[in-house]
Amino acid sequence: MVSQNVPQATAERLPLYYRTLQSLVAVGKTRISSSEFGDLVQIDSTTIRKDFSYFGALGRKGYGYDTQYLMDFLRKTLYQDELSKVVLIGVGHLGTALLNHNFQKNNNTKIVKAYDIDPSLIGTEVSGTEVHAMDTLATDDNSDITAAILTVPAAHAQKAAEMALASGIHGFLNFSPTTLSLPATAYVRHVDMTVELQALIYFLNHSMEERNSQ
Amino acid sequence: MVSQNVPQATAERLPLYYRTLQSLVAVGKTRISSSEFGDLVQIDSTTIRKDFSYFGALGRKGYGYDTQYLMDFLRKTLYQDELSKVVLIGVGHLGTALLNHNFQKNNNTKIVKAYDIDPSLIGTEVSGTEVHAMDTLATDDNSDITAAILTVPAAHAQKAAEMALASGIHGFLNFSPTTLSLPATAYVRHVDMTVELQALIYFLNHSMEERNSQ
DNA sequence: AAATGATTGTGAAATGAGTAACAAAAATAA
């Protein structure tokens, strides 16, 4: 498989490239150069070319890249053309926002069900997604589920992740502000909005200082 | 100022360190070694020690770090002990979740007001935060505001950011799936949940392949 | 008070990512 040598940093940019190509195809743009594409996503054109080169020669010299071809290639690379099913655990404020958002529109990805412990939520539908009881999670067969989105309070995130793992889920997108300790068979990505906001404020404070002192 | 030589990667870990120290202090732990702390946040202990070393000698050899002291130090470094005011633009599903969450509890950070274009929202309070009309944003004086959280639809993010910039806001936490083009005086952080989910699925697919082929 | 053990702080080495430079190739123009 080609993809074994793809650097982590490159792999993390692919979804952005894919989404940007979708927009380009949608507005009827059939070709684009690495520099124009780079301007669009605010990444150096050399980085773009290098990223694509890990997958072979996707462009044509003197011409650029065919948007439709590149988009199709990335779709296959990212999803292997299969629908990825995910579950959401914790139907609170953030969980409800995510259910409403629905990732399916542009990606081969769907939240197929949700879990919560709140009896008043269990059995209801939130934005068309059924809410199941947390009790059933560990014993359910979720081996066809790619990933779980964790939007439970921090104190319950570890336990919830373990239950999901027991049901056959190996991927986790953790929105709660806590680190998960899971066996190496699991893969966790952590989206920490609080940290993002704090980091933003830190950089603002310190870049201002630099300007003042110069 | 010491902080001029702090690498970006280090600066981005500080908020996580700070929050973890808060938990440790809360449960009464008074000292911790870099390796125990590293286990907790899942970062190599050498990286932890090196990160702290950019700020001078914060620990004691043969002993470790004093949690209270380190926490206080990081609070001052991160916030300079001033309350950071932020605004939120776009009181929809995600915006409402963020307003409800309220970052103030653990950080010196507060969402002081919100903006939206929806007439049915303008003038109301959402989770205790007043919603202002978008019309007034560009002409408001927001020079005391550190950052704007952008939770408007992608098509409106650029315009909203420009208006906020005009009102004196220079920091942006952009949740919409689009790249912002702003002058160098602005600092933007992009939280793209769709990209996170796609990247997660990509890594799952490809690490599985590797396992199968080995 | 001396010996032992723990743990930091830090140069040096290794890894990884981003950037620059440019030959090769294809497209386009003359």
Place this chain on the structure above:
DNA sequence: TTATTTTTGTTACTCATTTCACAATCATTT
């Protein structure tokens, strides 16, 4: 057809970050 322009793919280089290795230092035990 030939010349010129465009733009890729890639090699070499630079920069940033992580990891290694270990002396220096402090805490703790005897």
